[in-house]
């Protein structure tokens with residue numbers, strides 16, 4: 001199921017969609033699934049599952065720490081697909097966010113097949129752009145999957161047009177020039193990028209990287225169709241390494257705060 | 266797009282060397298890479314830029330480096346061994362060519378800050394040097410494992426005014442230093458240039474770094490013809506990311522009678538799995554922006570490499586080398602830690618030259634070639650000097666104890 005249905009539903013409700021991220025396999029595979037289910041329960045409209053990777057150049061220290069621990073504990077690509085299956089079973093559209101090499105290694109066509117079979121909606125691909133993604137675009141189209149590419153404040157208008165033309169589901173606008181979990185995005189900072197993106201496409205535009213609170217979500221939701229939060233969720237789990245129930249409560253509280261934020265705009 | 270005459274070995278305008286290379290990068294960096302590509306091409310077409318570059322290399326960096334016939338070593342191994350003496354360059358390695366080129370380009374582009382990654386510290390020192398020379402701010406990312414094993418180079422960078430950031434993430438070595446430099450660049454790209462230290466990474470770096478380093482081979486080829494009246498039968502270089510190797514190889518690619526060898530770090534030996542022999546033992550994948558050979562597991566996670574040499578301890582390799590291996594124009598083989606250290610000692614004792622432990626891998630490989638090629642001419646790129654590696658040598662050979670007996674060995 002394309003994530004565009006969730007964006008459409010939020011639009012009809014007169015609000016922005018809330019997209020929540022956790023990496024698979026942290027604190028372990030079941031713990032990651034439990035966390036994501038808590039986020040669905042508390043109001044995330046779309047779920048984004050990170051595939052832990054050894055060289056995550058777009059991630060800041062928080063997501064790096066969780067992903068690295070997941071890898072050290074032995075998480076495999078198959079576990080990511082298992083996590084997708086468990087979350088997608090709730091009916092919430094579920095994307096995988098992945099760096100490219102694990103997909104290339106698994107086999108692009110095979111990955112698309114297995115992702116579709118697990119009920120996944122598609123991929124967010126932070127380290128490839130459509131001009132170097134011919135094989136992914138072909139596989140996604142063959143399997144009816146979403147292709148979420150990123151646009152950045154540094155993108156030229158021509159590149160934004162090229163990127164949105166190749167996208168499906170939504171377009172991911174990076175809120176800051178930087179990696180996840182570092183600086184805070186502001187409405188004034190991202191509004192020009194959202195406007196430039198919307199000038200090229202009817203697809204919904206989500207803002208991610210640098211979003212962590214309900215107030216920020218409310219502010220950004222006046223411009224964007226969706227708000228994407230990652231590091232702030234991961235932080236909640238990292239803060240409770242020895243008390244899983246407390247970690248889940250913290251995820252639920254943050255989801256509620258953000259879900260209220262996207263409704264306040 | 267490449268300025269190499271041997272363009273059938275070069276990249277197309279999107280950075281593809283056959284199936285290898287390209288630009289697998291976050292969108293946030295693509296505009297900067299496009300801008301860099303254009304600026305570099307314009308600079309290379311501008312005679313003033315080229316003349317400035319040559320002048321700085323000549324007057325500041327001591328380039329061209331000599332080509333030296335290592336006669337005592339040659340006698341010992343039964344082949345004519347010629348050494349391209351990049352160890353004599355300012356800062357002690359071929360790396361100075363690349364950084365002076367990139368820093369001159371940074372100035373031309375009007376940026377005020379440079380960042381760099383470093384493994385052995387050699388590229389970090391060269392970057393700090395170029396930054397001091399041009400008056401640029403400089404931050405160097407270095408894995409915390411490497412800041413320990415190359416402490417002297419950290420001190421050098423500090424003395425040169427650079428900031429050195431120790432990177433603890435991942436394996437805390439060169440690949441993680443590259444990741445951290447890329448993260449910095451994503452946030453600073455409007456005023457910062459990334460001085461990439463080897464002929465790897467996203468387009469245009471593999472081609473640009475090659476062009477700044479190709480003087481090694483251009484000079485060596487001319488020197489060999491002038492001094493000995495022949496081309497070498499074989500040439501050899503060590504391969505980490507591949508800058509000194511591609512710098513040497515480029516001039517010889519069209520010389521079909523010249524056999525080309527790259528020596529990767531064999532670490533404890535291929536069979537132990539503890540090595541950095543990326544082309545020899547890796548699989549196709551994407552790392553740091555290029556499709557190339559990568560040491561990786563079944564899931565595409567990068568495997569940590571191992572080598573006594575920090576400068577070769579990298580699980581990826583420049584895409585042009587992957588291409589040259591694929592089409593069979595160059596041969597890539599491993600040389601182990603032990604073979605390299607033996608070669609280091611042999612060169613020290615027969616010629617009075619202490620090579621960098623990286624360069625000792627090329628020499629070790631050349632010594633094996635010499636066994637199969639008696640009487641032939643083998644040209645080896647001595648990419649750097651061993652000053653930075655005395656800690657490694659001290660430990661490996663248990664040096665540093667005064668000799669117990671005075672003695673005339675006769």
Ligand SMILES: Cc1ncc(COP(=O)(O)O)c(C=O)c1O
Pocket residue numbers: 357358359384385386387388462463464503504505506507508509510575576577621623624648649650
């Ligand atoms: C002396 C020397 N040679 C070789 C290398 C390996 O790099 P490359 O393969 O880019 O030449 C290094 C890297 O630090 C070095 O210091």
